[in-house]
Amino acid sequence: MGGFPEGAPCWADATLSDLAAGKRFYGALMGWTFDEDAEERYGHYTTAFSGGKRVAALVPKRDGRMPTAWGVYFAAPDVAALAVRIRAAGGQLVTDPVQVPPYGTMAVAADPGGAVFGLWQAGEHAGFEKSGEPGAFCWTEVYARDTARADRFYEAVFGFEGRDLDETDGDYRTWSPAGSAPGPDTAFGGRCLLGDAFPAEMPDHFLVYFAVGDCDATAAACRELGGRVTAEPVDIPYGRMAVLTDDQGASFAILQKE
Incomplete structure (x- = not known):
């Protein structure tokens, strides 16, 4: 799939201390189901589904210093080019572009006020399969x-x-x-x-x-x-x-x- 214009919100994930508890909470609250075969090489990054369609993900913290928070990703047809524009406009890269094969390429940035957001250059994973509807x-x-x-x-x-x-x-x-x-x-x-x-x-x-x-x-x-x-x-x-x-x-x- 595709179709997200540059800068459009295309994905969201929550970084949590307890992945199992997060699945119980959001499964009950939002009716989500979850990928039970999350890959260990990607830190058990776990996709959430609503009606069988991808809507978000839950991420186990790698260490206790990471914030417990929801984050949003903006579509980036060229992450490297966007990174240059972010720095030129006074922002910074928290995580430089890194490939997540075969799914895509991601980066994490912060604006001049410190608000953190992600960038996502789609590969096999384009982003939301459902949005604007209950559960998404x-x-x-x-x-x-x-x-x-x-x-x-x-x-x-x-x-x-x-x-x-x-x-x-x-x-x-x-x-x-x-x-x-x-x-x-x-x-x-x-x-x-x-x-x-x-x-x-x-x-x-x-x-x-x-x-x-x-x-x-x-x-x-x-x-x-x-x-x-x-x-x-x-x-x-x-x-x-x-x-x-x-x-x-x-x-x-x-x-x-x-």
Whole structure:
């Protein structure tokens, strides 16, 4: 498969201390099934499926210093060329491009504010086989303290077409692929102000969203499974959303679309 334009979110994974516990939590919460033959040479990187289609992955930590977190990957037809643009725009490479044969080539980068994201140049693994539907990825956004700097960086590196939203309470900008008309029909993510409502020690970061059929029921199930609801369900112009934290500390958002 293919079809992800450069800069489009194409994959997401969670780095966890306990892979088995992660499979139990997300299997119960999202209805995911998992690849039971994850290769040892790739650190038992475990693919999650919804309705038999690839939607995400769970990754066992290699050491305790790695953060427990969800991460997003952006499509990169040429990872090496994107790495040059990232450095030129003030970002840095956390992990230089490395081949993961036969699946593709990956790299990990950080923007000037420190928000970390991945790059994925597809081989046999193109990325999401399902998105925008319950049980699958539907959105991502970066929380930035210096929003003007973040906008300059992502729009220079990926050519994102930005659109500021007037209907939100804070500083929010949506992104659409390069060359498209910015708007709700083309947007795949955005940039949000990391303002005073957040702890001062919280760094810039990405938040990954998954679509669900019932936001309130999923939030309640998260609590029952040992996770936390860090932002209670609330109506927004595009549906109803909440921010959850799993039972190991990885945060993500859910969205029940209108």
